[in-house]
Amino acid sequence: MADKPVVVVGAGPAGLCAAIELKKAGAPVVLLDENDKPGGQLFKQIHKFFGSREHKAGTRGFDIGTGLLDESLRLGIDVRLKTEVVGVDPGLRVWAVEDRGRSYLLEASRLVIATGATENALSFPGWTLPGVMTAGCAQTLVNVYRVLPGKRVLIIGSGNVGVIVGYQLMQAGAEVVGVVEAAPTLGGYGVHTAKLARAGVPFHVRTTVARAEGGESLERATIVGLDDSFKPLPGTERTLEVDTICLAVGLTPSVELPSLAGCATTYVPELGGRMPLHDEYMRSSVEEVYVVGDTAGVEEASTAMEEGRLAGIHAAWSLGYLDDAAMEAGAAETRRRLDALRQGVFGKKRFDAKSRVLEESHNR
Amino acid sequence: MLKTSNRVADHAVLGAAPEAADVEIFLDGQPITAKEGEPVMSALVAAGVTVFRHTAKGSPRRMFCGIGRCTDCVMKVDGVPGVRTCVTRVAPGMRVERQDGKGNWSEGAEDGR
Numbered sequence: 001m002a003d004k005p006v007v008v009v010g011a012g013p014a015g016l017c018a019a020i021e022l023k024k025a026g027a028p029v030v031l032l033d034e035n036d037k038p039g040g041q042l043f044k045q046i047h048k049f050f051g052s053r054e055h056k057a058g059t060r061g062f063d064i065g066t067g068l069l070d071e072s073l074r075l076g077i078d079v080r081l082k083t084e085v086v087g088v089d090p091g092l093r094v095w096a097v098e099d100r101g102r103s104y105l106l107e108a109s110r111l112v113i114a115t116g117a118t119e120n121a122l123s124f125p126g127w128t129l130p131g132v133m134t135a136g137c138a139q140t141l142v143n144v145y146r147v148l149p150g151k152r153v154l155i156i157g158s159g160n161v162g163v164i165v166g167y168q169l170m171q172a173g174a175e176v177v178g179v180v181e182a183a184p185t186l187g188g189y190g191v192h193t194a195k196l197a198r199a200g201v202p203f204h205v206r207t208t209v210a211r212a213e214g215g216e217s218l219e220r221a222t223i224v225g226l227d228d229s230f231k232p233l234p235g236t237e238r239t240l241e242v243d244t245i246c247l248a249v250g251l252t253p254s255v256e257l258p259s260l261a262g263c264a265t266t267y268v269p270e271l272g273g274r275m276p277l278h279d280e281y282m283r284s285s286v287e288e289v290y291v292v293g294d295t296a297g298v299e300e301a302s303t304a305m306e307e308g309r310l311a312g313i314h315a316a317w318s319l320g321y322l323d324d325a326a327m328e329a330g331a332a333e334t335r336r337r338l339d340a341l342r343q344g345v346f347g348k349k350r351f352d353a354k355s356r357v358l359e360e361s362h363n364r
Numbered sequence: 365m366l367k368t369s370n371r372v373a374d375h376a377v378l379g380a381a382p383e384a385a386d387v388e389i390f391l392d393g394q395p396i397t398a399k400e401g402e403p404v405m406s407a408l409v410a411a412g413v414t415v416f417r418h419t420a421k422g423s424p425r426r427m428f429c430g431i432g433r434c435t436d437c438v439m440k441v442d443g444v445p446g447v448r449t450c451v452t453r454v455a456p457g458m459r460v461e462r463q464d465g466k467g468n469w470s471e472g473a474e475d476g477r
Contacts, residue, residue, distance in 0.1 A: 130426030137430030145406035148370040172372045217414040
């Protein structure tokens with residue numbers, strides 16, 4: 001048994017679940033997060049989750065977040081907020097900076113990296129104008145702080161983030177003037193897409209934003225049709241009066257910390273691009289380092305939670321806090337739930353991509 | 365005093381806005397009513413502020429990611445430039461200023477946040 005704690009970085013859904021499993025197994029664990037509140041991006045998700053009942057389907061993201069926080073409190077997990085992790089060395093010493101003032105080293109027995117993902121930007125003329133923002137930014141403002149970033153909104157990207165945020169902006173009183181999608185087909189789940197369609201929001205496929213214009217802030221956006229090779233079609237430009245453009249064009253895993261830890265990475269477009277390799281227990285190419293949640297390939301909060309649990313169970317076993325049978329049973333159960341979440345048209349794509357990651361991890 | 369309010373008082377899913385005490389902050393010397401516990405960013409958006417700063421070349425900026433990643437929303441807060449207003453909570457009497465370029469430190473200001 002180790003005296004050194006397992007250090008979990010990131011108190012979002014994945015990190016919280018990893019810490020909870022470790023603590024339940026009796027392993028010493030320290031959970032670090034740069035924000036002054038735990039929960040990651042769960043609290044801005046006010047829609048009902050998919051999956052079966054055991055995946056908390058029908059439960060809204062913020063309720064899941066509250067449940068995880070309650071459980072971590074009840075278990076007495078050592079959660080250190082306002083703590084940024086700025087480095088890790090080969091000896092698994094984690095360099096933390098607390099409250100932008102106190103710097104210290106934490107010696108870890110295992111490291112679980114759950115640092116999430118970053119929303120992608122899209123560059124076009126005028127994209128830096130005030131009023132152009134990521135969809136997640138608008139979602140945070142309206143659902144967490146209950147402030148509308150604008151009144152007339154154009155959504156770029158028809159994936160789940162785009163349509164969910166579009167609908168949530170409407171719920172809060174904004175007008176969504178359209179959803180633009182470069183691909184020939186819409187990208188989001190039918191249920192979420194239908195909510196906007198029923199409200200009369202126009203969807204423009206094979207279309208992108210050509211430019212944003214305004215004086216000191218956004219006043220209008222020009223959209224343009226695309227041909228089969230995604231080249232703008234002359235004569236198809238249309239100008240819309242908007243004060244807000246929400247970019248919902250995907251996320252990229254935040255791999256800074258895995259890279260510092262020496263984890264091998266690979267490129268998987270379906271999971272957001274460059275990501276750390278991991279095995280079926282979420283272990284990276286560095287044996288003592290685990291990667292979970294969006295850091296380990298962008299999926300959803302529900303899969304992030306299961307990956308966190310899987311890593312927590314395996315890390316606890318590797319330190320002698322769980323016996324073989326308990327670990328294998330826990331891992332099998334978690335994997336079964338993960339497989340169930342990776343079904344359907346969208347889930348299958350992620351399932352296949354994750355399978356390739358495991359294969360590449362084993363062939364290394 | 366800025367009169368605009370973009371606050372969502374009633375919400376179909378979230379219900380009525382939670383009670384929060386008013387906190388007075390200042391934007392370039394002008395008073396703004398913020399809500400206790402919210403970040404500077406949302407207080408400014410609620411008040412209808414559309415420009416948070418200008419780059420060295422004079423290009424306007426507001427916020428972009430809203431969760432502390434991109435640094436688009438940085439402003440001078442209590443004398444310290446480059447503060448991410450999306451992850452900095454308001455405090456009574458807080459002085460928020462638009463900065464140009466990297467901005468400059470006020471004499472005696474301490475980077476304590």
